Amino acid sequence: MVQIEQLAARTPAVSVDELLKGFYPSPRFGQVSFASYRPDPNQPSQTAAVKALEAFAGGVGAGDGDGLFKKLFTKKVATRAGIYLDGGFGVGKTHLLASLWHAAPGPKAFGTFVEYTNLVGALSFRKTVEALSHYKLVCIDEFELDDPGDTVLMSRLMRELADAGVKLAATSNTLPGSLGDGRFAAVDFAREIQVLADQFDVIRIDGEDFRHRGLPDAPAPLKNSQLAAQMRAEFDGKTVAEDEFSSLIGHLAGVHPSRYRQLIDGIDGVVWRNVETITEQAVALRFVVLADRLYDKDVPILASGVPFDKLFTDEMMHGGYTKKYFRAVSRLTALAREGQNHEPS
Structure with a gap:
């Protein structure tokens, strides 16, 4: 019946507490790992992405023992704060992002772009920064920027988290420097896009949609x-x-x-x-x-x-x-x- x-x-x-507690991979990706990812043998970029993310996971939380004084008064090395997976639909970007989350030490957050903007709406921008700045890793799935307001919001959030030492990882179907390309021409918007692009090392993942591969x-x-x-x-x-x-x-x-x-x-x-x-x-x-x-x-x-x-x-x-x-x-x-x-x- x-x-x-x-x-x-x-x-x-x-x-609000439920919103904060909900930032972890969904049941579909609750048990995934780098080992369970099935790279297409005809797409070497997929295997390369796994290796890059495994190395990135090893660096999450690596500087935790430096102490507050050293973090405040030691000149920062100009390195990018995060890693960015670009590719088409169904090439396994979310699987890899969730695998990174599982492999990295906590505290850590995993959510979609929309879920982070909703969190800001519920908590306020400043309280969201305060809550997430204590995390070692923040993962953002489907980082798609469709209007300038959200772009400014998320760009500011990423900058402040990066300044706090939080590692960032994101997926999208558009390269960071091309987000919003052809949609808005405002000078301020273009500037925000460029600042956002500078936060990430980009990994391109090629391949066909695995959801329909051979089906x-x-x-x-x-x-x-x-x-x-x-x-x-x-x-x-x-x-x-x-x-x-x-x-x-x-x-x-x-x-x-x-x-x-x-x-x-x-x-x-x-x-x-x-x-x-x-x-x-x-x-x-x-x-x-x-x-x-x-x-x-x-x-x-x-x-x-x-x-x-x-x-x-x-x-x-x-x-x-x-x-x-x-x-x-x-x-x-x-x-x-x-x-x-x-x-x-």
Whole structure:
């Protein structure tokens, strides 16, 4: 028997302490390591990235014994504070970043770019700096800068953490010096981008999307009449969130994205009826965050309506946020494939 709930009926509340305690890799990457990463033998940059990160992990916390006096009055050597993994979708950047987090000594933090901006919103900028400056390592996944306000915010945060001796590691699909390229022309914005780029050594990871490497095409959307039987076949004895897609979209507007992790807490699968193409940018960006959280927790999806490669408009897929949308489609497609492993009886 399947226990059915609705995401549209959930309104999670999250305290500041819960936000701070949540900065660790998601269950999908909870047990990963450098050894469990599977480099493509045809892509030597992947093996090189593993070696570089292993060396970087060995340097995290290396200067802890210097003492406060020496840190304050000894001239700092002009070395970069962090490492930056650039590459396409599904080449294992998050796997490697989480492996670094697991290998490095604590205290340490791991979160997405959005989760850090949400933390600043909850704590204030100064308190966020105070909280994170005691860490040895701060990992930022999907470091995608889509508006100048967030760029200034995160650039300041990175500079202050680097000055405090915190090691930084980040992933993105865009090189640091190219973040925001072609989107904003303001002189101040360009200056912030350059300062940010100077904080990182860049490692390029090439390869094809492992989520679809050697796998069949994503399953076609189901018919509404097929959903109940497929849900019983896939999720017998589990808890499933079943929502009309339009109702879910409307509900997400009233739930802050920082709470999406709690929104899907305890859910083993999701079923969406009548998926439609999202036409509003703000709605689409919220849905990208939900897709990331579902992927983090490896929640299979059953859906009717349009296929996920039609979830966003052509303008969105080729606009300023194109990498976000392609990542979401890639992840949703992987989860849809996981949602159809059994034949209904």
